[in-house]
Every structure is written in C-alpha cells, then in structure tokens.
Amino acid sequence: MNTDLVIIGAGAAGLFAACEAADAGLHAVLLERRHRPGQKLLMCGNNRCNLSHAGTAEELLRAYGTPVRDFLATAIRALPPSELQRWFQNRLGLRTKLLGKRIYPASEKGDDVLHAFLDHLRDRDFPVIYSAAAEAIQPMEDGFQVVTGNFTLDTRNLLLTIGGFSYPRTGSVGNGERFGKSLGIPFEPARAGLVGLELPSRNPLARIPASTDVQEVIVSAPDLPSSIGNLLVENGVLRGSAVFDLTRMAARQNRDDFRIAIDFFPQESLAQLNRRLQALLVRVGGNLRTAINAIGLPPMLAAALAEDGVETAEQLKDYRPGELRPRPLKEAIVTVGGLARSAFDPETMQCRLLPGLYAAGEVLDIDGPTGGYNLHAAFATAHLAMAHLVSRLSHPSAGLRRRDDRQADNRPLSRKSDPRKSAWGKHFWDGKRPLR
Numbered sequence: 001m002n003t004d005l006v007i008i009g010a011g012a013a014g015l016f017a018a019c020e021a022a023d024a025g026l027h028a029v030l031l032e033r034r035h036r037p038g039q040k041l042l043m044c045g046n047n048r049c050n051l052s053h054a055g056t057a058e059e060l061l062r063a064y065g066t067p068v069r070d071f072l073a074t075a076i077r078a079l080p081p082s083e084l085q086r087w088f089q090n091r092l093g094l095r096t097k098l099l100g101k102r103i104y105p106a107s108e109k110g111d112d113v114l115h116a117f118l119d120h121l122r123d124r125d126f127p128v129i130y131s132a133a134a135e136a137i138q139p140m141e142d143g144f145q146v147v148t149g150n151f152t153l154d155t156r157n158l159l160l161t162i163g164g165f166s167y168p169r170t171g172s173v174g175n176g177e178r179f180g181k182s183l184g185i186p187f188e189p190a191r192a193g194l195v196g197l198e199l200p201s202r203n204p205l206a207r208i209p210a211s212t213d214v215q216e217v218i219v220s221a222p223d224l225p226s227s228i229g230n231l232l233v234e235n236g237v238l239r240g241s242a243v244f245d246l247t248r249m250a251a252r253q254n255r256d257d258f259r260i261a262i263d264f265f266p267q268e269s270l271a272q273l274n275r276r277l278q279a280l281l282v283r284v285g286g287n288l289r290t291a292i293n294a295i296g297l298p299p300m301l302a303a304a305l306a307e308d309g310v311e312t313a314e315q316l317k318d319y320r321p322g323e324l325r326p327r328p329l330k331e332a333i334v335t336v337g338g339l340a341r342s343a344f345d346p347e348t349m350q351c352r353l354l355p356g357l358y359a360a361g362e363v364l365d366i367d368g369p370t371g372g373y374n375l376h377a378a379f380a381t382a383h384l385a386m387a388h389l390v391s392r393l394s395h396p397s398a399g400l401r402r403r404d405d406r407q408a409d410n411r412p413l414s415r416k417s418d419p420r421k422s423a424w425g426k427h428f429w430d431g432k433r434p435l436r
C-alpha cells in the first residue's frame with residue numbers, strides 16, 4: 001500500500017478532513033478533479049460563507065428534521081456549532097462571527113475560509129493533487145485502488161467527499177452515483193433541494209424585471225411543514241430561504257407539485273392587516289392599487305400583486321401564485337439523495353459493506369435547510385470519519401500507521417514506491433503533469 005488514506009474531493013468536507021489528517025500525521029493525500037479546490041465553498045452565502053448555525057446540537061438536529069436527523073446525531077453532537085467555531089479559531093486561526101444566528105468568518109469572506117484551509121495544509125506539507133479526477137475505485141484485498149487519468153494510488157482507506165450534483169461547474173458532478181454503482185453501495189436518486197420555483201409566465205410577478213426581496217414571509221403547501229424566511233422574486237423565479245426550505249422538504253417526499261400559498265404579513269393577524277388596509281383605503285380615497293402599494297411591500301411586487309387581482313387582506317395572507325415548477329437540480333443549493341445512509345455507520349461514517357471506505361458531506365444522502373446547516377453537516381461528518389480513522393490508527397490490528405512510524409521502520413511512504421516521486425510530500429501538485 002502506498003498510503004493510509006486517499007481523500008477524494010477538495011470541497012468543504014475534503015478540506016476539513018485533510019486538515020484533520022495532516023494534524024494527526026496520517027500518510028494521506030487529497031485529490032481534486034478541478035484545477036483548484038473549494039469552488040462551491042467560495043460561492044456559499046453569497047461569497048460570505050455561512051459556515052454554520054448557532055445553537056445546541058439538539059437544536060440543529062431538529063432543524064435537519066427526519067430522516068436525516070437520526071443519521072447525523074452522532075456527528076453533530078461530536079461537533080456542535082460552538083466546537084466548530086473553536087476548531088476554526090484554534091486550528092486554522094480563523095475567527096468567526098454571528099449575524100443573527102448564522103455563523104460566518106469574521107471577515108465575511110469565503111476566500112478567507114478557503115485560504116485558511118489551504119495555508120494549514122501547506123504549512124504541514126500535506127499533498128493536494130489538482131486536476132486529478134478519480135475515475136474508478138477498485139476494492140483490493142487490503143484497501144482500494146484509485147484510478148485517475150494519469151496515475152493510480154493504492155490506499156488502505158478511502159474517504160469520499162465528492163459532493164452532490166448541483167452547480168456542476170464547481171466540480172461536483174455527481175460522481176457518487178457512478179462510484180456507488182461500481183462499488184455496490186445503494187444510491188438514493190438525486191433531487192433538487194433548496195431550489196427556486198419558476199412562476200407561470202402569465203403571472204404578473206414573472207414580469208418583475210429586477211430582484212425584489214421581502215424580508216419575511218411564510219410559505220406553505222399541503223402536507224408540508226410551512227417555512228418562514230425571506231422571499232426573492234427575480235427573473236420569473238421565486239427564491240429565498242422560505243421557498244428553498246419548502247422545496248427541500250418536498251424533495252424529501254418526492255413531491256413535484258408546487259401549489260404554494262404565501263403569507264406576506266406573517267407578523268400581523270388577518271384582522272390587524274385588514275384594519276390597516278381599510279385605513280389605507282380611506283386615506284387614498286378608495287384607490288385599491290394605491291392602498292396595496294402603500295401597505296409595505298416593495299413597489300414592483302405590490303403592483304404585480306394588484307395586477308394579479310389581489311384586493312383583500314385575505315389574499316395578502318394567502319397568495320396563490322399558481323402552479324410552480326422547480327428549477328433544475330444543477331441550480332439547487334443542495335442535492336437531496338446520494339449514497340444511502342443505510343450503507344454507512346452513523347457512528348463512524350464508515351461504509352458497512354466496504355470497511356475502510358468512508359464518506360462525508362453532500363455525497364451522502366444528507367441535507368439541511370438554509371442557514372449554514374449544509375456546510376455544518378459536511379464538516380461534522382468529515383470530523384467523525386477522521387476521528388474514527390485516527391482512533392483506528394492507535395490500534396495496531398487496524399493496520400494503520402502514522403507517517404512518522406513508517407519513516408522510522410524505513411518502509412517507503414513515499415518517493416520510491418509512489419509513482420509521482422518528487423511530487424510526494426509537496427502540496428498543491430498538478431495531477432496532469434506527466435508521471436516519471
């Protein structure tokens with residue numbers, strides 16, 4: 001075996017795991033299919049990177065909801081938000097801050113998170129190989145062989161952190177399905193979670209030219225939990241956390257009918273809103289459009305609602321935009337579906353069918369609502385997988401040894417046995433370079 005651990009995918013989960021592996025002194029390597037890492041991480045939270053969500057482990061678990069909650073319980077309890085903040089501060093020197101209950105890097109720059117990960121790896125000479133897409137994984141007697149376009153690696157252990165299907169240009173192209181099939185690991189079909197809903201073209205809201213934001217609405221649909229949050233109307237699509245969170249729950253129930261109702265004034269009762277509307281009507285001489293315009297919605301939205309026939313407080317608290325279509329999976333913020341949870345031990349993130357193979361992050365069938373829950377799940381599952389790997393390291397029967405131990409008994413780690421020779425031990429290597 002060349003190495004103790006190959007981590008495939010340098011996104012949130014893979015970078016976190018690589019830092020843990022580097023700190024534990026594992027003889028490991030991180031492979032990334034793109035020519036640079038963490039592209040989705042950089043997009044997170046509008047480039048501000050909403051890392052997590054403040055609260056206790058139990059509060060977080062409630063927010064993930066069934067069926068994900070039970071699977072994530074050990075991982076989240078082992079790394080609750082306060083511990084994650086400490087991890088970033090103590091391990092990477094990255095300060096965090098709260099905006100409401102959302103946890104961000106203190107600078108509010110996703111760039112700083114990515115650089116903190118990469119600096120940590122570089123300082124520890126941890127090898128990261130870019131432009132190195134794993135194309136096949138073959139189980140072997142005492143580990144796995146990972147095949148890329150330019151080289152193969154033999155490893156005792158493998159951690160899959162290759163993400164889901166959404167935003168494929170970030171590198172997350174859904175390879176989990178192919179690997180699952182070839183390795184005999186069941187895969188739950190991928191669906192779009194946290195995705196926009198397209199308005200029917202005849203709805204006047206579809207013609208709103210610029211992005212229009214309402215701070216707080218409640219969106220509900222039959223047989224789904226209502227969701228509260230902001231609503232964005234842009235380019236004929238409804239987005240924002242209220243819509244996104246509802247679509248995740250719908251995807252979990254395999255639902256694709258989206259007949260929703262929007263309460264634009266959740267803080268007011270119907271009677272209160274009605275009194276306000278009547279008072280406005282008196283003030284504007286009975287002109288309904290002007291009254292709706294003055295009620296406290298962005299002007300373009302109010303005008304579109306009036307054009308759609310909204311005239312009463314009841315309609316403002318129960319607006320039905322018609323039949324909506326979810327935008328495609330590639331535009332989703334998270335993939336619902338992935339490697340089946342039942343195939344992995346929730347105490348360790350190790351595959352029940354293939355000991356030595358672990359998975360973390362969005363490649364698994366796990367997802368959370370908006371607000372930092374998905375990155376938190378990626379970090380927490382990576383943390384749990386690495387904790388198990390590192391603890392196996394301390395048991396000789398596990399066959400894992402620290403990098404230093406291997407050097408001590410003169411077994412090559414290393415440059416002689418590794419086809420990449422001089423590249424080994426260096427970080428940030430280009431996997432396309434010819435092998436010597």
Ligand SMILES: Cc1cc2nc3c(=O)[nH]c(=O)nc-3n(C[C@H](O)[C@H](O)[C@H](O)COP(=O)(O)OP(=O)(O)OC[C@H]3O[C@@H](n4cnc5c(N)ncnc54)[C@H](O)[C@@H]3O)c2cc1C
Pocket residue numbers: 008009010011012013014031032033034037038039040041043044045046049050051052132133134135161162163164166167170171172173174175332333334360361362363371372373374375376378
């Ligand atoms: C626009 C947007 C905004 C978001 N904002 C937030 C937010 O603010 N907070 C939050 O919690 N979540 C957010 N999310 C969700 C969050 O980004 C993901 O859930 C999280 O990044 C998943 O991490 P991961 O490591 O599992 O996968 P990814 O971050 O997708 O990383 C997977 C990596 O694996 C690599 N890879 C794939 N296949 C291979 C292969 N065969 N060989 C080698 N490498 C491979 C990919 O190139 C990629 O680098 C957002 C998502 C999007 C799209």
